[in-house]
Amino acid sequence: MTEFPINWDLRCTNTPHPWRKGYVVSNLILNDEWTMVALWSNDRNFDYGYSDQRFTSLKCVEICRKSTTGEVLVSGTLKLVAPSRQTGKNFLVFERKIFQLVENSSKYILIELFVSNIQDNYHSNKLIGTIKIQSKKQNICKCDSGNQIQVKSLTELSKNFECLLDPNVSYFSDMSFLCGSVAIPAHKSILSARSPVFAAMFTVRMKENTENTVHITDMEVPILRAVLHHTYTGTIESLDVASAGGLLFAADKYQFEDLKRVCSDFLKENMTLENVLNTLVLGHLHDKDLKAFAMNFICESCANISAIEETREWKLLRKERPQLAIEVLTALVKSKEKN
Secondary structure: OEEEEEEEEOOOOOOEOOOOOOOEEEEEEOOOOEEEEEEEEOOOOOOOOOOHHHOOEEEEEEEEEOOOOOOEEEEEEEEEEEEEOOOOOEEEEEEEEEEEEEOOOOOEEEEEEEEOOHHHHEOOOEEEEEEEEEEOOOOEEEOOOOOEEEHHHHHHHHHHHHHOOOOOOOOOOOEEEEEOOEEEEEOHHHHHHHOHHHHHHOOOOOHHHHHOEEEEOOOOHHHHHHHHHHHHHOOOOOOOHHHHHHHHHHHHHHOOHHHHHHHHHHHHHOOOOOOHHHHHHHHHHHOHHHHHHHHHHHHHHOOOHHHOOOOHHHHHHHHHOHHHHHHHHHHHHHHHHHO
């Protein structure tokens, strides 16, 4: 386990977040692998010309790693403390306890804060606490309460829930997904706990609830099985760019936020000039952060439109989504003007 004591003097900067539009960032490097990133917003339309004093809302902190291999547990406590401008006495602005998993293929966890008008009310703002990083392969992780968390038991729990998807067992299944000619048994309680869409579907007199069948017509069977596998176990067996796109669609439709984040992170890490336009469309439809990341990738990787204009993907984009193609051209022109 690696432990980092945090004693961070927070200072808002003019550095824009690389792909979250409307945010500026300040960084605290923990070591060669790990960095903390504070995200600030002014809650208005973003403009790189704004002074740093306009960004007065500390929205969240990212704890980021460089690699994307392996599952890592991040735990600890973060406190924002500041002296009052009127009295000079220190007081606690907020406290957050952390226990989150950085999944395989993912680079960060997000800790939401939403502290408004921080520069107006406080000065000498400081984030203090402790961050602990531990591989999930280790059996035991100790959290701040002093209780022992048996990571091995969580792995076993995941495997046990996976058994519920075995079509030869189907323990207590009370509904089915019908995808083409394939029926997949499932459980309303588990689906409702994981997805607000299914929770709503199974608590009112909708057709799916009364007939105990959900018809799936907009995704292939392998994608549906992968979605259910993640829903029950919290893991993904295998992932490539094509399947990540299909899973992102499903995650957005049924509001599986964790699966959506994993797919989006994977697509960002595996973005190339060959697939960036397809990823841009996925972001446009399902994840605005992914869209912003893809747009920034195009601006940084293409000196001009000639790098992509002869590709089949660009011609298809112009034909099917002309407004999005105009957004790309506009972004390239603005990027070239800045340079």
